[in-house]
Amino acid sequence: MASDKPTKRQKSDKDMPYNLIYWPGIPGRGEHIRLVLEESGAEYTDTAHTKGGIDEVIAFVQGKVDDDDINPPLCAPPILKHGDLVINQTPNILLYLGPRLGLVPDADEDPDGLYRVNGLALTALDGLSNEPHDCHHPISTGLYYEDQKAESKRRSEDYVKTRLPKFLGYFERVLGSRASGDGPWLYGGRLTYADLVLFQCIDGLKFMFPKAMAKLEREGNHTKVFALHQAVAERPKIKAYLNSPRRQKYSNGIYRYYEELDIEG
Amino acid sequence: MASDKPTKRQKSDKDMPYNLIYWPGIPGRGEHIRLVLEESGAEYTDTAHTKGGIDEVIAFVQGKVDDDDINPPLCAPPILKHGDLVINQTPNILLYLGPRLGLVPDADEDPDGLYRVNGLALTALDGLSNEPHDCHHPISTGLYYEDQKAESKRRSEDYVKTRLPKFLGYFERVLGSRASGDGPWLYGGRLTYADLVLFQCIDGLKFMFPKAMAKLEREGNHTKVFALHQAVAERPKIKAYLNSPRRQKYSNGIYRYYEELDIEG
Numbered sequence: 001m002a003s004d005k006p007t008k009r010q011k012s013d014k015d016m017p018y019n020l021i022y023w024p025g026i027p028g029r030g031e032h033i034r035l036v037l038e039e040s041g042a043e044y045t046d047t048a049h050t051k052g053g054i055d056e057v058i059a060f061v062q063g064k065v066d067d068d069d070i071n072p073p074l075c076a077p078p079i080l081k082h083g084d085l086v087i088n089q090t091p092n093i094l095l096y097l098g099p100r101l102g103l104v105p106d107a108d109e110d111p112d113g114l115y116r117v118n119g120l121a122l123t124a125l126d127g128l129s130n131e132p133h134d135c136h137h138p139i140s141t142g143l144y145y146e147d148q149k150a151e152s153k154r155r156s157e158d159y160v161k162t163r164l165p166k167f168l169g170y171f172e173r174v175l176g177s178r179a180s181g182d183g184p185w186l187y188g189g190r191l192t193y194a195d196l197v198l199f200q201c202i203d204g205l206k207f208m209f210p211k212a213m214a215k216l217e218r219e220g221n222h223t224k225v226f227a228l229h230q231a232v233a234e235r236p237k238i239k240a241y242l243n244s245p246r247r248q249k250y251s252n253g254i255y256r257y258y259e260e261l262d263i264e265g
Numbered sequence: 266m267a268s269d270k271p272t273k274r275q276k277s278d279k280d281m282p283y284n285l286i287y288w289p290g291i292p293g294r295g296e297h298i299r300l301v302l303e304e305s306g307a308e309y310t311d312t313a314h315t316k317g318g319i320d321e322v323i324a325f326v327q328g329k330v331d332d333d334d335i336n337p338p339l340c341a342p343p344i345l346k347h348g349d350l351v352i353n354q355t356p357n358i359l360l361y362l363g364p365r366l367g368l369v370p371d372a373d374e375d376p377d378g379l380y381r382v383n384g385l386a387l388t389a390l391d392g393l394s395n396e397p398h399d400c401h402h403p404i405s406t407g408l409y410y411e412d413q414k415a416e417s418k419r420r421s422e423d424y425v426k427t428r429l430p431k432f433l434g435y436f437e438r439v440l441g442s443r444a445s446g447d448g449p450w451l452y453g454g455r456l457t458y459a460d461l462v463l464f465q466c467i468d469g470l471k472f473m474f475p476k477a478m479a480k481l482e483r484e485g486n487h488t489k490v491f492a493l494h495q496a497v498a499e500r501p502k503i504k505a506y507l508n509s510p511r512r513q514k515y516s517n518g519i520y521r522y523y524e525e526l527d528i529e530g
Binding site: 071074085091092096112115119120122123138139143151154159173180 | 380
């Protein structure tokens with residue numbers, strides 16, 4: 001009789017595709033989300049590659065998306081939709097995806113590992129993504145770079161000379177710590193989303209400050225950080241992604257190249 | 266015979282006191298952690314009030330704390346110790362404490378509520394704590410304010426005129442959304458740690474930009490935001506805390522008062 005047999009298979013959490021809502025044309029903050037989805041082979045859509053995708057981003061930014069009953073309004077991308085859930089904030093989306101896509105320590109073996117990974121990701125985003133962004137926008141995100149060029153020069157000089165080596169030194173220390181375990185990864189001897197975040201930060205910084213990053217690599221005090229970047233780039237799914245049209249070129253996003261800011265340090 | 270009966274009661278997670286490691290003399294980022302601990306009546310220590318507490322903070326900042334087997338090294342406060350766990354990053358500590366101290370939605374009823382609360386807290390910290398900090402340190406956290414005064418003036422003018430109303434407007438919209446539920450709170454009709462974060466941001470901004478905040482309050486477009494600030498301040502445990510010596514005065518932290526930056530907008 002099988003009357004209770006479902007005619008349609010109920011989609012489980014994992015079967016639902018992920019929808020990334022982010023600006024087209026730049027890797028930007030959305031890139032951290034893309035790398036997690038790509039590494040885990042998850043099914044997802046990306047407004048960077050869908051027709052009219054940018055309108056969806058703009059609707060959120062301009063507060064024109066209708067409220068629903070369960071999700072607070074959101075004001076800035078990246079935004080992730082997954083079933084009925086709509087959330088934003090890069091580290092928050094990573095936190096949501098991490099356990100679902102196997103990019104955090106096992107919750108039974110290491111219940112607090114998630115917080116350690118989240119802390120590392122937040123520190124990388126602060127020092128190696130938000131701070132570089134403010135190097136070309138130290139006065140206002142609402143003004144053009146050209147209208148804050150003198151301040152950008154001053155901020156970039158400080159960043160390259162003091163902040164960049166400080167944060168690379170910090171992550172070198174993390175990678176050499178006992179808690180990092182074996183292998184090239186930041187925590188617990190296994191790949192987590194914090195590694196993917198650090199990869200993208202180093203990758204963007206190599207584009208933005210090529211002279212300074214080359215000098216730091218040459219000096220040899222951060223070999224583990226540069227080895228992590230290489231190890232992520234060589235993972236089969238990441239490698240295929242980086243060579244695909246899904247990976248966008250650096251442009252006017254977080255990591256930008258301005259010759260006058262390309263200081264050796 | 267009860268030979269397997271423990272002679273000492275094993276301390277459960279909740280019995281262990283929390284140890285906050287943060288700079289003395291300012292509310293700062295540590296204040297978000299204090300408010301969560303105070304509202305929930307948790308037992309905690311605070312290096313702001315312990316002899317030699319500052320040395321403990323400095324040891325972390327200078328990388329002089331010995332590595333252990335399970336926690337990655339940390340480079341900046343606030344830091345939370347709880348049993349064997351040592352973590353940092355304000356939103357990460359809040360995420361750890363929230364479920365333990367009853368300041369997030371019930372995980373059985375609303376399993377994704379935690380991500381919505383975390384997203385709101387991250388947005389408040391970005392726009393109403395990190396951005397105000399950069400108003401007096403737009404070029405470098407390593408330089409004195411006096412060495413970046415002209416840039417501070419320019420950044421503060423932009424912040425007060427464009428960013429501050431934008432973020433207050435966003436939170437006003439959240440508070441008026443269906444997802445906020447009944448009452449003065451941001452999400453789900455109940456107090457969460459995102460409300461405590463927003464309280465502290467508004468409180469600090471009133472100290473830093475009194476003219477602009479008074480004007481915004483007078484104009485009446487953000488009544489729900491100011492009502493939330495009031496509602497948190499009136500909670501019995503928070504009220505007692507704010508009147509106690511445990512609450513530190515604003516000084517040279519995130520929220521600072523400089524007459525020349527006190528712009529009406």
